Amino acid sequence: METQVRNGAAPAAQERFDTIRGRAGLVIGPLAFALVLLATGGLPWSQRALAAVLVLVISWWVTEAVPLAVTAIFAIVLCVFLGVADEDTVFGAFGNDTIFTFLGGFVIARAMTVHGLDRRIALRVLSAGAVVSSPARTVIAFGAMAMVISAFISNTATVAMLFPIGIGIVGAVSAINREQDGRDLRYSRWSTALMLVIAYGASIGGLLTPIGAPHQLIGRDLVEEQTGRTINFVQWVLTFAPIVLVMFVVLCAVLLWLNRPEVRRLEGAAEYVAAQRAELGRFSRGEANTCVAFALAVVLWTAPGIGSLVLGDDHGFVKLMHEHLTEGVAAVFAATALFLLPLGRSAGRREATLTWGEAVKIDWGVILLFGAGTVIGSLSSKTGLAGTLGSALAEHLGVSSLTAITILAAVTGLIISETTSNTASAGIVVPIVVPIAVAVGVNPLVPGLVATAAAGYGFMLPVSTPPNAIVYGSGMVPMTRMLRSGAVFDVLGVAVLVSGVLLMSHLVGF
Template structure:
């Protein structure tokens, strides 16, 4: 019944969006705003795009492509400038990241890694430890692979574990095993979303924030700088999720020998690592090394050393990702002659829609600054919010809270594309350092835990039929509130300690 209602809600939301988007566009277009003509026209385009993103009346990537095209047609900006963000180095960072993820999946290395973790001795047939292992595995995979792909990969493993555990239950104990299964799937889902904040390529909003910080603030964060705050913030949030799951969804039995047997049997059936798996792992490790080398050289040789300067210029994240992704399409996979680790036709099945969405978000954000629309929105917000938004902590706390709940009903990419350029302008207008606020709202955009429609991982887990809507909402609200406190601590304490704040 819940899934039918959810589907009906989605259909109604899309129908409303198809009517509301053009209505908002034309009303704003004919309503005097006092803005310069390009900013006025862009405001109408931006508002209509936001409606399309929230309602998903058309595919998100399609809406993102139409927005810059419409801006060119309405003489807001030249075509070369409108479409230039689609060739941003950060677009190629995500493109290469997609190719790496596809290469690992193509060779089955992702599933082997998950089963290997569950087969460790410390799990010892304990359902509680198995859930922790699933959460840790999901978190680790989602640092490098999209949260949707990680969830889709690990859901069968989690369901297999739940089936094995439920198989030993007496009929009267079934409710306890059902609750445990809920906790297992929710832990997996939330760990996938949390893991995405740990690295720059973990999820699309991270790339959006990096682009706007570089273009509009002149701040360029390297791979090591991001993980220096993203990884501890993610680990603390993951620990909170694991503890809460342990208390709210306790394991029905302390130990189950069949659990260890089942996992090790699945791992045994995979056999030894194939040549393709070893080569995919090697390329992946090379990519990680390439991302870390500029920071390593800066620390060991000094920022002024020629090698460190070359690494800073030549080993940019997007360059490393593309080289690694293409390398996977060249080196032999070892299964069949002439077939590489990642066949090119498989590489071209990557998520182009997300790349279009990123490019469209970058383009809209740049145009908002170029036309003065972002500054006008910022000054309006400051006039309404008053002194609360004028202080560094006030702006951080209010904007993070706003994005945290907004992302429950909109995609995290859409939320970040909408909010980051506006909040950067607000911070600049208030004379506040925009870096902590930008980074915190970016991480908050991934903290969508409350509803099945909030994220694809939530929808995938809910689609198993083993999660009650009230369980997801209750767990999600608690995790949202506690995660908010973690983000505030990160912005107020951790980022300044790392030299990324005031």
């Protein structure tokens, strides 16, 4: 009975909230669209129309009145219909190199899931030494795995993979603990910390690489579009790796401090992990082939950046790599390898590592969302709306220094990400803060990167991110504990993010 209440009440309340929010958005969006058209008569028509479309998109993205991808496609169709730009300009954004980076990365991640490589890695880490015998070490180990894995596959997929393993360990430990002293650890402070570290670790770990989360590729592309600067794979990693490591230490300290484990030893956890590893069997050909494809992607992604560091940007071979070995090209090469590397023969037919039937199960909605976000960001620059908006906001808010604008970017991204998706947050915040930085004459790359990273925050509410929703649905995370832990980490995380990007931007050379 207790489990039913814990697992059923929260999703029902969240569903009611989402329904009310969606219905409100259906009304607010069109009203805001009409109001902006009427209130911006002093602007050129292209800016007025684009501003109205942008307000409609923000309203529907925040309230999720319509699926995000549908809103995105509808927005770019409206841009053509209202004469903001012609169809070749608008739909041409879907030929963007980052689209193919998405495709390749998603296909490789799909292969990891299909062949169980991600699960094998997780269980191998947990079986090392006496990791799962200690409550604190178990929390740290799960957080570390979530952080590293989410650097290369989506945070939602990472949590979906680690979540059942965590549930299994909690269940095994609780069964033994109930027999010994009658306490049920399924609803303990320790289980709360374990669930939260899986969700939060995946969210911060995506920052390690630009492909770690869809909103980062979207935000980076918008920053590059509006600043004219290129941020390659190696530059991104060098910038954010130290920040992520510091944030992970802060995360573990916060969760273990606010959710202090009730026991000192987890009886039965090691046996559960050993049993799960035994079920996996031997390392398969599919897992080996997936490792080869993944290694190929990493080598090709990092080669141009490493070449620049070693040989310099002016070297002929480095220039050739930057021109022809883009991230999208590298991702497609690696993904194609999965359809070429054989598993063997089945019924006389050659069987590849990944079939097209499995590959098409990637999230195509995110790709549509990215294309539309690129269109709106590009049009905001071409029509002059970005400059108009940036100058007005800079004057109204009174911000003039790089530090003040960077803090504004982080706080704005954080607040919006608490109520809507990460991808939508990046599409909303980046086009606003970059023009503000340009208007006051400071380096726009820094607040743009911070806004992109902050769009992946949102640790307080189940609706903030899919990872939060997944672990909250376990019934092991009371709302009060999520709010308290998330609020503390939000504040500390923003401080680390802002100071870290300001420091690393100088060292990396942005």
